[in-house]
Amino acid sequence: MFLTLYPEREILLRDRYRLLLYFAVLALFATAPLRARAQGNYEVQVYGSDTVAPKSTMVELHSNFTPKGSTKTDDGTYPTNHQLHETLEITQGINSWSEVGFYLFTSWQDGHGVQWVGDHIRPRVRVPDSWHWPVGVSVSTEVGYQRSQYSPDTWTWEIRPIVDKSIGRWYLAVNPALERTWHGPDTNQGVGFSPAAKVGYDFTRKISGGVEYYGNFGRVWSFSALHDQQQQLFAVTDLNVSPKWELNFGVGMGATSATDHLIIKAIVGRRFNWGKQSPVD
Amino acid sequence: MTAVSLLGRRLPALAETADYSLTIGPCAFEVAPRKFIKTTAYNNQVPGPLLRMRAGAPVTVHVTNQSSNNEVVHWHGLFLPPEVDGAMEEGTPHIAPGASATYTFTPEPAGLRWYHTHVMAGSDMKKGLYSGQFGVLWVEPRESRGRYDEEFFLTLHDWDGTMTSSDDGSMSAVYGVSTINGRTLGFGEPLRVKQGQRVMMHVVNTSATEPHWLALAGHRVRVVALDGNPVPTPTTVEMLHLSPAERISAEVVMDNPGVWVLGEVRKHVQAAGMGIVVEYAGSSGKPKWVQPQTLHWDYLQFGTKPIVESSAELKATMVPLIFESKFAGHGAMDRWMINGKSFPDTETLSLRKGQRYRLVFKNKSRDDHPVHLHRHSFEVRRWNGRETSGILKDTILVSAGKEAEVEFTADRTGLSLFHCHQQDHMDMGFMMLFRCS
Numbered sequence: 001m002f003l004t005l006y007p008e009r010e011i012l013l014r015d016r017y018r019l020l021l022y023f024a025v026l027a028l029f030a031t032a033p034l035r036a037r038a039q040g041n042y043e044v045q046v047y048g049s050d051t052v053a054p055k056s057t058m059v060e061l062h063s064n065f066t067p068k069g070s071t072k073t074d075d076g077t078y079p080t081n082h083q084l085h086e087t088l089e090i091t092q093g094i095n096s097w098s099e100v101g102f103y104l105f106t107s108w109q110d111g112h113g114v115q116w117v118g119d120h121i122r123p124r125v126r127v128p129d130s131w132h133w134p135v136g137v138s139v140s141t142e143v144g145y146q147r148s149q150y151s152p153d154t155w156t157w158e159i160r161p162i163v164d165k166s167i168g169r170w171y172l173a174v175n176p177a178l179e180r181t182w183h184g185p186d187t188n189q190g191v192g193f194s195p196a197a198k199v200g201y202d203f204t205r206k207i208s209g210g211v212e213y214y215g216n217f218g219r220v221w222s223f224s225a226l227h228d229q230q231q232q233l234f235a236v237t238d239l240n241v242s243p244k245w246e247l248n249f250g251v252g253m254g255a256t257s258a259t260d261h262l263i264i265k266a267i268v269g270r271r272f273n274w275g276k277q278s279p280v281d
Numbered sequence: 282m283t284a285v286s287l288l289g290r291r292l293p294a295l296a297e298t299a300d301y302s303l304t305i306g307p308c309a310f311e312v313a314p315r316k317f318i319k320t321t322a323y324n325n326q327v328p329g330p331l332l333r334m335r336a337g338a339p340v341t342v343h344v345t346n347q348s349s350n351n352e353v354v355h356w357h358g359l360f361l362p363p364e365v366d367g368a369m370e371e372g373t374p375h376i377a378p379g380a381s382a383t384y385t386f387t388p389e390p391a392g393l394r395w396y397h398t399h400v401m402a403g404s405d406m407k408k409g410l411y412s413g414q415f416g417v418l419w420v421e422p423r424e425s426r427g428r429y430d431e432e433f434f435l436t437l438h439d440w441d442g443t444m445t446s447s448d449d450g451s452m453s454a455v456y457g458v459s460t461i462n463g464r465t466l467g468f469g470e471p472l473r474v475k476q477g478q479r480v481m482m483h484v485v486n487t488s489a490t491e492p493h494w495l496a497l498a499g500h501r502v503r504v505v506a507l508d509g510n511p512v513p514t515p516t517t518v519e520m521l522h523l524s525p526a527e528r529i530s531a532e533v534v535m536d537n538p539g540v541w542v543l544g545e546v547r548k549h550v551q552a553a554g555m556g557i558v559v560e561y562a563g564s565s566g567k568p569k570w571v572q573p574q575t576l577h578w579d580y581l582q583f584g585t586k587p588i589v590e591s592s593a594e595l596k597a598t599m600v601p602l603i604f605e606s607k608f609a610g611h612g613a614m615d616r617w618m619i620n621g622k623s624f625p626d627t628e629t630l631s632l633r634k635g636q637r638y639r640l641v642f643k644n645k646s647r648d649d650h651p652v653h654l655h656r657h658s659f660e661v662r663r664w665n666g667r668e669t670s671g672i673l674k675d676t677i678l679v680s681a682g683k684e685a686e687v688e689f690t691a692d693r694t695g696l697s698l699f700h701c702h703q704q705d706h707m708d709m710g711f712m713m714l715f716r717c718s
Binding site for chain 1: 443445446451455457546548549574575576608609610611612613
């Protein structure tokens with residue numbers, strides 16, 4: 001296997017500065033004194049640092065069912081109990097170190113039927129292998145709209161640093177995400193802190209198991225009281241049956257009153273390669 | 282006559298009387314304009330100096346280790362005793378940092394050989410064959426095999442490696458830079474030729490882990506030797522394929538004037554730098570590359586029809602060797618096994634001197650393995666289900682999921698190392714010893 005010099009040329013000094021500038025601009029946004037609230041359980045996933053390869057598209061279906069969720073309307077949003085969320089995620093590789101993802105969120109619930117919830121776009125860049133960093137690092141930023149029946153904050157933005165590392169059979173990933181609201185009741189509430197983390201273990205080449213953690217602490221520098229925070233822990237398994245497929249299943253428990261108490265999730269992803277695949281490429 | 286003497290300190294007198302001197306030490310060399318690679322190399326150059334020896338004429342090589350690691354120099358493809366062959370597993374003493382060794386041996390057989398470090402690298406992508414410790418060793422035959430107007434020695438190497446998880450769930454090396462004779466395409470001197478010349482290209486794949494495909498735009502090449510040994514059926518081909526440690530000698534008739542690229546066929550590898558300009562006298566301009574659309578290579582086109590085995594040959598003892606991997610996690614390199622065991626726990630195979638053996642390789646893994654037998658050449662008898670004869674090699678590719686069979690006569694006493702020549706596979710247990718007595 002080879003890295004091409006093309007991406008390396010693309011990431012010569014000038015491009016490194018451009019990348020750093022990009023990170024700096026994102027960091028500047030993140031310092032604004034805002035507060036945001038968590039999105040619903042539409043995409044329950046701890047990101048790894050890798051990006052989708054160029055000329056490739058990853059299509060994922062995130063299915064999340066909440067057997068035990070909120071039963072009352074909160075800030076005008078529907079209760080989450082027995083909601084089934086189906087999210088279609090399409091991620092296109094741009095080059096060896098960047099990708100763009102698109103999300104289509106839907107919800108099904110007895111009495112409401114199938115509803116369109118919203119859409120997001122998520123560009124992401126990563127540190128190329130040629131930089132020889134000891135850990136995988138990437139940064140994604142996600143912007144999008146969701147209907148007020150499902151989230152009172154309709155326009156939200158997120159920056160998600162992603163750090164991961166495989167050590168033998170162990171896999172560690174941390175996503176200390178920051179969120180803010182652009183439109184909705186929390187617009188002036190500052191930046192929210194929503195970390196996620198994963199610890200996985202390879203039982204075999206094809207079967208891994210582990211724990212995923214998802215939290216929402218509320219405002220940065222001024223965390224909400226514990227019972228108002230969202231704290232979830234998932235027991236998950238990843239099936240590495242083929243480079244073309246991504247399969248992740250899990251059961252999550254909410255630990256606070258603000259968290260849905262039981263969620264079942266599934267991610268089924270399929271990678272598609274575009275263009276004529278030539279042995280000499 | 283063969284001997285090796287280890288010296289705790291360098292003795293100038295010995296070094297001066299040696300036929301060749303190699304100094305192992307740090308080296309920074311320029312692979313592209315203002316792009317330097319820091320490595321460990323022989324005599325502060327990449328590749329190391331071309332050593333020309335004469336078959337049957339004893340030589341003395343003085344090696345000084347100015348690196349910070351234990352080192353040993355392996356004389357790849359020569360029929361040497363284990364104490365000088367250059368593998369610590371066979372009993373060749375290592376050369377400690379600051380120490381020297383003097384090797385005295387008689388180079389055999391004639392042809393294209395090479396020399397390189399033979400230490401473990403593990404996860405250090407600057408050590409072992411990931412480094413610049415390699416060079417070409419040309420053993421002149423007693424009688425000339427033919428005259429050529431020009432002779433070029435070319436080494437293919439990959440640099441700036443990183444271990445990453447691959448699609449098959451295992452760790453494997455990826456590289457940022459690939460070179461021919463330590464330079465990327467367009468940097469350094471071109472190969473200068475004249476119209477009508479017959480040119481001999483001696484190509485060595487010195488890469489730690491990567492196979493390479495090589496083509497000369499505007500020309501076809503005629504393969505005359507594999508691993509330094511003349512082939513029964515010299516054949517003209519569009520491109521060459523060399524797994525790590527393999528060598529090919531191919532002649533080219535320079536009948537298409539211009540400025541051409543001799544380069545890696547795969548686009549991303551050529552983009553990483555693997556190529557060299559071939560310039561006809563009187564020609565100028567941008568080097569031209571003609572991109573092949575397929576990859577094709579078949580060892581057997583250079584062999585002869587399978588011989589009807591005589592009763593003596595039927596006595597070849599079959600030795601099945603099954604290659605498998607053991608998963609160690611997506612963040613670790615697989616453990617490699619021969620017949621279910623990893624080195625040093627692999628069985629040491631006892632060979633009877635003079636006996637003919639047939640090694641039956643069954644690769645049950647997902648990776649290709651260029652396997653190498655020290656101190657011997659073997660005859661390829663079967664490859665990917667087809668019979669052949671007459672091809673003598675010391676390294677052969679056993680593709681993932683495929684089988685190959687080779688024969689050799691155990692005519693050199695002592696230990697001989699057998700291993701996959703991919704540095705990461707060798708480091709992770711893909712080795713075993715044969716003991717001939």
